[in-house]
Amino acid sequence: MPITLENVAIAVRDLDATIAFFTDLGLTVIGRDEVSGEWADTAVGLDGNHAKIAMLQTPDGNGRIELFEYIHPDAIETTPTLPNEIGMHRIAFSVDDIDESLAIAAKHGCTPLRGVATYADIYKLTYVRGPSGIIVMLAQELKPAANG
Template sequence: MAITLENVGIAVRDIEEAISFFTDLGLDVVGRDTISGEWADTAVGLDGNHARIAVLTTPDGHGRLELFEYLHPEAIETEPTLPNEIGMHRVAFSVDDIDEALRIAARHGCYPLRGVATYQDLYKLTYLRGPSGILVMLAQELTED
């Protein structure tokens, strides 16, 4: 059996805010829709499921996010996930300039949880809180020039 990762789905408070954040980081919107109906209720397992969705992709086309903002049933606010909690954890991106990526994130009010670390002289990386409390990891591969 062949298997391919299709996307990572993330429920957000404000889809426009989330789209703005991720497109500023360099992702591209490849589709938007509003979904509802019996098929959506069955697929997701929620009666009366009605949501705005957007699919974004990385420029290389290999990574996709599906963002969804629930209109019905009403979205449930929870505490933001901590890095050591079991379950869906974070979305990670490789960037070629972590300082520029952090400047872009800061324009959206998003800052590193603690700072930028260097892992074995291979990567500079950090976790930050994106829109709706999403944990986002940014990593820049360090190269010898």
């Protein structure tokens, strides 16, 4: 049976601020809506489910994130996820320029958890604490030096 990843969904505190963060990083909003009703209650498993949603897509068209801000029931605040906690962990993006991406993130008040690391001379990468406490990994592939 074939299977395809449709999207990753993330509940957020402020939909517009989170959209601004991800669109500044390069994603595109491909749809926005407000959902509620019996179908939403059944699908999500919450009575009175009512949320504002947005679907974002990566420039290559292969990755999608669904963001949702609950109107009802009230959203439940939690402490930000730590990198070693069980459960939904992080969302990761390949970027062309990690320094440029970090500058964009900083405009949104989002900074690395510790710093930028180099993995086996293959990637420069970092974890950033994004809007609503979302952990976002940014990774820039390092190009081997040209022989010449």
